[in-house]
Amino acid sequence: MKIRLLLTWLFMASVTFSLAQEKKDYQSLLLELDQAIEQSPEIVGRYERQIEETRQQYLHARQPQEKYEQAYNLYERYKSFMNDSALYYLSEAMHWAERNQESGVRSQEWKARVGNCLALKAFQCSTVGYYNEALAFLKSIDKQQLDSVGLRNYYQSQMHVYGELGYYSIIPPMKEQYFKLQTTYRDSLFAHIDHQDPDYLMYRIQELKSRQQLVEARKISDQWVSRVSPDSREYAIACYYRWLSSEEEDELRYWLSLSALSDVRHAVMDQASLLSLAELLNADGDLDRSYRYIRFTWDCNNRFNTRMRSWQITPILNVIENNYQQAVDHNTKVLRMSIIVVSILALLVLAALFFVHRRNQQLANARNALSEANGQLSIINSQLSIQKEELAELNSQLSTVNCQLSESNRVKEEYIGRFMSLCSQYIDKLDNYRKMVNKKMKNKEFDDLYQISKSTELKEKELEELYENFDTVFLHLFPNFIDDFNALLLPEVQVQPKENRLTTDIRIFALIRLGIEDSSKIAEFLHYSVNTIYNYRARLKNGAIGNRETFEKRVKEL
16 A cells, blocks of 8 residues: 555655656747747648649549548648538548449448548538538547447537537526436447547546546646657647646646647647637736747638637637727837937937037937937837738638628528518418318318329429529629529530529529528529539539639638
């Protein structure tokens, strides 16, 4: 027993000494982080060249199996860099897995890979707040067809989506239910993976933190950090969870800055560590560095394209902006006082000139002092101008976000109004139809009723009216959409619809412009198969001017 206590004491002493050494390096870590952010364009450029090399391998691949492997590699590269592209190449990988399955060779193995792709798409969707889509993907998976990798990703995605729903839910019973489901799937995941696996360590630390068992969580996270290479992407994640299990202020800042530095050096665009670090620095009063970090985080979020991170950044951004504005006001007051002091000095100089005009040497000294004061004033003015320009740029970005929110509200109000009107009309139509059926049954005109129920004319007419209403509302909201859409296409691919009506091609991309990107949902609305919708989208993307990969993104910006 005494030996065990001695070993425990020695271990804690070594950890304490190690942490003391690490704390000394906190300021140097911030300097390294500043330098890494300055070098970020070169880091991102190198990463994009690596992605392009993989993309070329994918484009030149000929066999379905090789197509699948390269598409999956592209997903791995994009999953923390650009969310839309990650989802796209997961869909491509799933497509080629289905092609391999259809060939009949190792069909069970390829069927398992299709399920694995669906589970990964669910996780990627839940990461950026697409919870309905994530649940839909998970619901479509047949667990019996999954292999060990797919089953692991399936449980991990289920656990993640319900954990996110529980975290953001404001209804206590639903929050409790979501967290119960998260715990259930976490237990299932733990039963299927090795307890030294990074995913197990990550979720185990989360579980311990939720129970306030921070000592045990720190023990696990210290072991994890010690065995991970500082040059790896996993190192940033391990340091982040070491931060989650910390309690001391200096320790918090050290591990968070280490995680943020690793993220920047690996071109990670889904920034979580740097966002939290900016908030801590703002609380510490380091407004200049906090402002630069939150601005860099905002730019990374725009590249990754996730709504969840934007919602997290906005309130922090407002706090930092207010503090920054207070600093600017303080500098303005200092500047005013400087002007008053300079003015008083100028009056004293004039008085001295009047009384001691024959003393040329003293006059020269006074002029030199005045010149130096003016130089300092010019420097202060220059710094103030730079700060105002940065603040104006930040305000411009906030204005853009507000405009997007305003447009979203306008679209919502327009479609809700039309939806209520259509519901009222359909109620009247159903009542008229009831009266007609009642009348014919009363007159025993059963043959007429049979012919009416056999015909699809009523369905086709109602569908046509639905599409006409959709086209009318959409063109009212976006009157220049057709011209702007055609401007993105080559002349031979451009679509010329009838006046005040949309073709099927444009109607598909009109739904994408409204935020409905899932081909299955578009197919359900337009009464086409998913493959038909996919072919429509692929045909127009192939006819796009410029990079076809960004075509749908440009459509959403029209």
